[in-house]
Amino acid sequence: MTDTATPDAALGVSLLELIRSTSCVLPADVVTTVAAGRAAETAGSNAAYALGVVCDNITMAKAKSQPLCQDTGSILVYTNLPRGYDVHAFETAFIAAVKQATKIGYLRQNSVDAVTGKNSGDNVGPGTPNFHHHQWDGDHVEIRLMLKGGGCENVGAQYSLPHPDLGGRDLKGVENAILDAVLKAQGQGCGPGILGVCIGGDRATGYGNSKEQLLRLIDDANSDPVLGDLEKRVVDKANRSGIGPMGFGGATTLLGCKIGKLNRVPASFFVSISYMCWAFRRQGVALDAAGGISRWLY
Amino acid sequence: MPIIPLTTPLTEDAVRALKVGDTVELTGRVYTGRDAAHHRMHEGTPPPVDLHGAVIYHCGPVMVQENGRWVCKAAGPTTSSREEPYQWEVMRDHGIRGVIGKGGMGPKTLDGCKKYGCVYLHAIGGAAQICAERITRVDGVDWMDLGSPEAVWHLWVVKFPVIVTMDSHGGSLHQQVYADSAKALATLKA
Numbered sequence: 001m002t003d004t005a006t007p008d009a010a011l012g013v014s015l016l017e018l019i020r021s022t023s024c025v026l027p028a029d030v031v032t033t034v035a036a037g038r039a040a041e042t043a044g045s046n047a048a049y050a051l052g053v054v055c056d057n058i059t060m061a062k063a064k065s066q067p068l069c070q071d072t073g074s075i076l077v078y079t080n081l082p083r084g085y086d087v088h089a090f091e092t093a094f095i096a097a098v099k100q101a102t103k104i105g106y107l108r109q110n111s112v113d114a115v116t117g118k119n120s121g122d123n124v125g126p127g128t129p130n131f132h133h134h135q136w137d138g139d140h141v142e143i144r145l146m147l148k149g150g151g152c153e154n155v156g157a158q159y160s161l162p163h164p165d166l167g168g169r170d171l172k173g174v175e176n177a178i179l180d181a182v183l184k185a186q187g188q189g190c191g192p193g194i195l196g197v198c199i200g201g202d203r204a205t206g207y208g209n210s211k212e213q214l215l216r217l218i219d220d221a222n223s224d225p226v227l228g229d230l231e232k233r234v235v236d237k238a239n240r241s242g243i244g245p246m247g248f249g250g251a252t253t254l255l256g257c258k259i260g261k262l263n264r265v266p267a268s269f270f271v272s273i274s275y276m277c278w279a280f281r282r283q284g285v286a287l288d289a290a291g292g293i294s295r296w297l298y
Numbered sequence: 299m300p301i302i303p304l305t306t307p308l309t310e311d312a313v314r315a316l317k318v319g320d321t322v323e324l325t326g327r328v329y330t331g332r333d334a335a336h337h338r339m340h341e342g343t344p345p346p347v348d349l350h351g352a353v354i355y356h357c358g359p360v361m362v363q364e365n366g367r368w369v370c371k372a373a374g375p376t377t378s379s380r381e382e383p384y385q386w387e388v389m390r391d392h393g394i395r396g397v398i399g400k401g402g403m404g405p406k407t408l409d410g411c412k413k414y415g416c417v418y419l420h421a422i423g424g425a426a427q428i429c430a431e432r433i434t435r436v437d438g439v440d441w442m443d444l445g446s447p448e449a450v451w452h453l454w455v456v457k458f459p460v461i462v463t464m465d466s467h468g469g470s471l472h473q474q475v476y477a478d479s480a481k482a483l484a485t486l487k488a
């Protein structure tokens with residue numbers, strides 16, 4: 001019997017490969033910016049040393065097919081599904097792939113009961129893995145997977161403007177809030193980092209959208225030029241802060257910043273910031289009708 | 299940048315000779331210990347191993363059993379600040395000489411380093427494969443009831459790469475970079 005004997009079996013193989021690849025292989029856009037950051041640091045500095053180890057780590061994880069970082073994070077799944085696609089069957093197959101990936105060691109046992117502290121042992125439990133399904137007009141399935149570690153998730157921040165020190169409900173206030181989050185995140189989230197930001201929305205949709213910004217390529221251009229300018233300003237200023245890789249001091253504090261916006265109610269103005277570490281694990285696949293991988297998205 | 303080789307268990311003299319910014323390669327026994335293990339010691343349970351001169355590593359490794367042997371698949375540092383309430387006690391009560399982690403720690407720990415002769419060694423965050431490669435053996439595990447990431451693993455490391463970011467003389471790279479970057483960002487404010 002071959003692995004692709006039935007569509008279900010083929011889907012399982014594709015999903016396991018997506019998980020493996022996300023955990024072990026950093027996407028090309030991230031590798032390129034990390035290497036550029038390393039080149040920007042002064043030879044012999046702690047920052048250059050740290051990024052040298054990071055680059056070696058990226059190469060080794062890929063070669064050994066082992067996790068880039070031991071914190072394989074929250075399992076965040078974003079799908080584009082054609083009309084009529086069986087979501088339940090997909091989730092069942094994905095959960096099976098997660099259990100298998102955990103057994104193999106592509107994923108650490110990372111799902112813990114919030115009250116008892118008990119680890120489920122297989123990465124499955126309430127809220128894990130975390131699915132975000134979107135129906136679209138395409139005729140095929142797309143799946144994007146992000147593994148977001150706890151260290152960087154913990155330094156995410158949500159600001160409510162106006163703020164006494166940071167400013168009002170305008171782009172200046174937003175910029176100051178983002179840079180305040182960068183200042184406070186130093187050292188904690190394995191920098192250099194990449195920010196996903198959402199201006200507006202409510203507390204839940206704001207954070208949700210800030211994570212979705214991280215699905216964009218690091219070097220893409222924002223379709224909104226005002227936000228695109230803000231993205232550039234934030235990266236430029238953050239990299240002049242001197243925080244540097246791991247907070248050791250240096251020139252590379254942020255690898256990128258991706259900003260989106262959502263409408264808000266008149267009374268609220270949130271700036272939601274998700275911080276992603278250099279181990280920016282996101283991969284994606286398009287599936288063919290049989291459940292096989294037809295294309296990689298990053 | 300010269301690399302300083304160090305072997306565990308560490309002596310007080312070796313620790314006192316280290317300064318913020320030093321690059322160190324560590325060889326010998328290292329024990330993992332993170333939130334749950336520190337909390338358990340804080341509650342009064344004695345550590346499962348003798349920690350005098352030992353180095354504690356804030357790490358929740360990916361471990362798998364192959365042919366009845368534990369093998370470390372990934373083992374980078376975890377955020378140390380969560381151990382800030384407890385770490386100084388472990389220095390005082392159990393005589394540890396080194397802490398490996400990431401992100402640095404606060405004033406209680408810095409004070410403990412000075413008082414009891416301990417040093418904070420910053421591993422390269424996220425570099426789980428480089429770290430795992432330098433863990434050449436897993437010799438045992440205690441407190442497995444806490445779950446694999448929280449258990450106390452007995453690791454043997456060879457040339458494990460770390461940078462001294464808090465020394466036993468009151469020096470903290472974290473405090474220094476924070477103060478400098480806060481100043482720099484204040485001048486860049488929109």
Ligand code: SF4
Pocket residue numbers: 069070071072073148149150151152153188189190277278279374375376423424425
């Ligand atoms: S912040 Fe990222 S790189 Fe650092 S330990 Fe967590 S998941 Fe790994």
